Amino acid sequence: MMEHSTRGAISYLGPKASFTHLAAARLFGDDNLKPYTTIPECIEAVAEGAVDYAVVPVENALEGSVSLTVDYLFHDVELYVAAEITSPIEQHLLVHPDNRDADAFEAIYSHPQALAQSHKFLYYTYRSTPLEQMTSTAAAAKMVSELPERAIAAIGNEFSAKTYGLTILERNIHDFHFNHTRFFVLSRDNQKLGLPNHKGDVKTTLMISLPADDRSGALHQVLSVFAWRQLNLTKIESRPLKTGLGDYFFIVDVTEDAAARMMQGAFEELEALGCDVKSLGSYYRYEG
Numbered sequence: 001m002m003e004h005s006t007r008g009a010i011s012y013l014g015p016k017a018s019f020t021h022l023a024a025a026r027l028f029g030d031d032n033l034k035p036y037t038t039i040p041e042c043i044e045a046v047a048e049g050a051v052d053y054a055v056v057p058v059e060n061a062l063e064g065s066v067s068l069t070v071d072y073l074f075h076d077v078e079l080y081v082a083a084e085i086t087s088p089i090e091q092h093l094l095v096h097p098d099n100r101d102a103d104a105f106e107a108i109y110s111h112p113q114a115l116a117q118s119h120k121f122l123y124y125t126y127r128s129t130p131l132e133q134m135t136s137t138a139a140a141a142k143m144v145s146e147l148p149e150r151a152i153a154a155i156g157n158e159f160s161a162k163t164y165g166l167t168i169l170e171r172n173i174h175d176f177h178f179n180h181t182r183f184f185v186l187s188r189d190n191q192k193l194g195l196p197n198h199k200g201d202v203k204t205t206l207m208i209s210l211p212a213d214d215r216s217g218a219l220h221q222v223l224s225v226f227a228w229r230q231l232n233l234t235k236i237e238s239r240p241l242k243t244g245l246g247d248y249f250f251i252v253d254v255t256e257d258a259a260a261r262m263m264q265g266a267f268e269e270l271e272a273l274g275c276d277v278k279s280l281g282s283y284y285r286y287e288g
């Protein structure tokens with residue numbers, strides 16, 4: 001059932017103090033933010049009109065794409081990217097203050113991305129401790145705060161430690177220093193969110209399916225469309241089309257506005273080549 005639109009509300013992968021919450025609050029302030037438990041729920045909220053924007057993670061510098069987000073945008077909804085925000089990610093090991101002196105943990109809980117980003121630390125320090133997946137780092141922190149009788153730990157950010165009254169047992173446990181995550185701000189409208197602090201340049205995200213005839217050189221032809229027009233790609237990645245092994249679509253990020261003349265030419269040529277192009281629109285970048 002369609003919920004009533006709350007004008008100006010923004011869904012994010014919650015609960016409070018997730019990395020997605022921090023990214024959403026940096027762009028929109030904290031007033032109109034609505035936490036949802038999963039990425040599909042956040043995306044459906046904007047698709048159905050319950051909120052005006054959704055903020056969801058899309059790519060991490062250490063772990064790569066958040067496939068759930070990418071696949072959902074390709075297969076399940078017709079939405080646009082209104083903005084991109086890139087945030088530094090620092091993972092800490094968090095415990096309930098009652099368990100700060102625990103010798104060992106029953107389990108360590110976090111979002112799969114956070115567990116993966118801290119893989120080496122966990123391997124060398126807590127090799128025999130079970131790792132349990134949660135819907136977000138903040139959900140893990142919240143749960144640890146509610147179960148002081150269990151010797152369990154969470155991986156999450158400093159704000160979640162403060163929010164849920166946890167002790168930081170070990171700081172910066174992510175395996176590589178340069179840890180950043182990109183978040184998409186999604187909208188039903190093909191529009192750019194132009195806040196004063198944007199970085200100036202515009203990006204466009206395209207999802208391209210190659211012609212069905214499976215001819216050799218098709219990907220080369222697609223790349224040539226961009227290359228000779230000097231359209232710079234910041235990302236190309238394949239994802240399964242889910243129609244059989246060997247069937248892919250390509251996510252391509254271009255540092256140009258979809259309205260630019262060269263891009264219009266690129267769209268026409270891609271169509272002439274027999275490609276299906278789903279444009280997620282053009283957007284400004286933000287950092288913070």
Ligand SMILES: O=C(O)C(=O)C[C@]1(C(=O)O)C=C[C@@H](O)C=C1
Nearest residue numbers: 018019020057111113136137181
């Ligand atoms: O778990 C969170 O706190 C989130 O906001 C999700 C998420 C992700 O899916 O990548 C966001 C940033 C970090 O990379 C780790 C987890």
